Amino acid sequence: MPRSSVCADWVREGGAVVLRVQGVDLRQAWSNGLIWLSLMIGFVTGCLVLVSGGDTSGAVLAGVLCAGLCVTVVGYMRMGLSKREVEIILSEQMLCIVDGADRTEIRLRDLRRLHIVHDGAPSQIAVDSATARIRCTIGQLYRHNRVERFVAEVPASARSWLEEAGLTCSESHQRGVLRSDFRAARAQK
Structure with missing residues (x-):
């Protein structure tokens, strides 16, 4: 699939990678x-x-x-x-989510799941931990009939940080839509 314009790309800032995305809570x-x-x-x-x-x-x-x-x-x-800017800051030890006025910090060791759907209308980011559960839908804001990349792939450095913290990565393509799923080994059972 040719890569088109990406709405949200990971950017290196200091010792962390940052993803800024416009998102919405569909339940709201x-x-x-x-x-x-x-x-x-x-x-x-x-x-x-x-x-x-x-x-x-x-x-x-x-x-x-x-x-x-x-x-x-x-x-x-x-x-x-109700759309807002959501900022995900991923470093070697922490995952920080800035959602409007709310700031949630989760140690990577406490992270149960990081799920990213990268393409099209189902684009979303979901974070599950013992202390927080955050959902952010992206693609519903940009409805159209073709599959388009809205969230870039997780960079290699961030992947290694997540894997060192005990999360395993699985990627899948369903109908041209890329899904990245990082799960803690204890959460897969």
Whole structure:
């Protein structure tokens, strides 16, 4: 696959490598409240169509279309408005995540999993440790029909730091999408 423009590249800063990316928390953008509100709007729309003399199939169709339009438009608006810069700083001993005003530091020995989906709409970064669980979705902000690299591959120096801390790396390509998964040996059982 030819490499196109990368939205987020690892940059060496001092003794660490840093990844800066625009990300969003999908649970926040597509909340249960939004889904329930959209369903209620669809239900009310369907009821109004029935009361105004429409048939049942027309009322159901109007309700479904209205609910779908509401959840889609408002969900994408909330996703665009809630995006933020996430900074991942990886050094020999620590993984630091700066997410807006929050700063989380995790020793590499305490890291259970670092999962990166590099390409296309499923692009995301997930970090799991005993003290923190962080999810950041990237690709949903850049929806299009082709697979494009949004997060660069983890540099060799950072790979060696993760492997020295007891994490094993596995990479896979599924439908042209690269996934890197670093897991602690104790978490693989």
